[in-house]
Amino acid sequence: MRPDRNTYDGKRFVHVKNPYLDTMDEDILYHLDLGTKTHNLPAMFGDVKFVCVGGSPNRMKAFALFMHKELGLAEGGEDIKDICAGTDRYCMFKTGPVLSISHGMGVPSISIMLHELIKLLHHARCCDVTVIRIGTSGGIGIAPGSVVITDTAVDSFFKPQFEQVILDNVVTRSTELDKELAEELFNCSKKILNFPTLIGHTMCTYDFYEGQARLDGALCSFSRESKLDYLKRAYKAGVRNIEMESTVFAAMCGLCGLKDRQVCGRRSNVASRAECAKSARAPCAKSARAPAAIHRTPPRPGSSGLFSVQPPGSTLQRRRHRTTRPLYWLSFHVGPKYTIREAKKLV
Numbered sequence: 001m002r003p004d005r006n007t008y009d010g011k012r013f014v015h016v017k018n019p020y021l022d023t024m025d026e027d028i029l030y031h032l033d034l035g036t037k038t039h040n041l042p043a044m045f046g047d048v049k050f051v052c053v054g055g056s057p058n059r060m061k062a063f064a065l066f067m068h069k070e071l072g073l074a075e076g077g078e079d080i081k082d083i084c085a086g087t088d089r090y091c092m093f094k095t096g097p098v099l100s101i102s103h104g105m106g107v108p109s110i111s112i113m114l115h116e117l118i119k120l121l122h123h124a125r126c127c128d129v130t131v132i133r134i135g136t137s138g139g140i141g142i143a144p145g146s147v148v149i150t151d152t153a154v155d156s157f158f159k160p161q162f163e164q165v166i167l168d169n170v171v172t173r174s175t176e177l178d179k180e181l182a183e184e185l186f187n188c189s190k191k192i193l194n195f196p197t198l199i200g201h202t203m204c205t206y207d208f209y210e211g212q213a214r215l216d217g218a219l220c221s222f223s224r225e226s227k228l229d230y231l232k233r234a235y236k237a238g239v240r241n242i243e244m245e246s247t248v249f250a251a252m253c254g255l256c257g258l259k260d261r262q263v264c265g266r267r268s269n270v271a272s273r274a275e276c277a278k279s280a281r282a283p284c285a286k287s288a289r290a291p292a293a294i295h296r297t298p299p300r301p302g303s304s305g306l307f308s309v310q311p312p313g314s315t316l317q318r319r320r321h322r323t324t325r326p327l328y329w330l331s332f333h334v335g336p337k338y339t340i341r342e343a344k345k346l347v
């Protein structure tokens with residue numbers, strides 16, 4: 001294995017934990033359409049310091065364009081090229097020291113991307129790399145428009161661990177995220193007006209519907225009461241939002257020497273309108289600790305606050321999609337503001 005896998009000269013290199021890689025003549029990063037023989041990876045990616053990942057290809061392109069402008073790089077950002085255009089699995093854009101990559105939805109999809117991304121950063125001999133997932137999530141008991149900076153990713157049992165099945169064994173890996181980076185991002189958010197941000201645990205599930213206690217999937221095998229009970233217990237355990245990649249993201253980045261962080265905009269509901277209203281009346285709601293709902297629309301006059309979530313496809317929901325679009329951008333702002341004003345100090 002390479003002697004520079006971990007650190008030298010005070011630099012923190014991205015390391016892989018696979019003894020077989022060094023014995024291979026060529027490493028093909030299959031789903032990224034890149035390889036060690038076909039591409040000069042150190043020349044293409046050696047200066048990368050920040051990797052921002054998120055589910056959707058369009059969002060990650062928009063983020064790269066935004067970064068291009070914010071970093072004050074030369075004109076031509078509009079023509080920014082998808083480095084992975086040869087595959088339709090993921091897309092990747094590079095602007096200055098920032099790489100923006102899509103990862104699709106769910107643990108298996110982001111895990112494949114991360115295997116190949118980590119090898120890419122390793123082959124390119126990148127050092128001191130920070131990875132940030134910028135995603136959407138369903139909030140639990142937090143204000144509309146909040147951005148959650150994850151301190152710990154937890155599984156559906158609220159445990160800070162990721163279970164990887166390897167051969168026929170279950171290997172448990174830690175999902176702690178970089179606390180210092182969380183604080184730094186949080187401090188940056190304080191400098192931005194009207195940017196409600198909090199640090200909390202993020203729960204990662206394997207499913208968007210039953211896995212996130214939704215009552216509107218094709219299958220639903222639990223009652224509304226058990227749903228609310230589960231969300232309340234999640235809130236009590238420190239969970240402030242739910243998404244579908246954070247545990248494997250934290251586990252893999254942590255093992256390979258990457259500073260990692262997840263920033264999620266609160267996007268959608270995990271409770272229906274009626275449930276929200278009900279939950280607003282529940283005893284724990286009175287103490288402002290109700291883990292009841294995610295609110296994509298601002299509170300309407302005269303309402304109790306926990307409400308306004310409409311059935312899928314309703315006019316209000318369509319409008320909500322429009323009204324929440326800025327949330328994506330708000331959450332994006334964490335990256336650029338951080339990168340330009342603060343992160344330069346870290347590079």
Ligand SMILES: O=P(O)(O)O[C@H]1O[C@H](CO)[C@@H](O)[C@H]1O
Binds near residue numbers: 055134135137244
């Ligand atoms: O906003 P992104 O990054 O797509 O992530 C969230 O959105 C998807 C579900 O709609 C899941 O992948 C979840 O983690």
Ligand SMILES: O=c1cc[nH]c(=O)[nH]1
Binds near residue numbers: 139
């Ligand atoms: O509720 C939500 C919203 C976005 N992503 C999720 O996984 N859940």
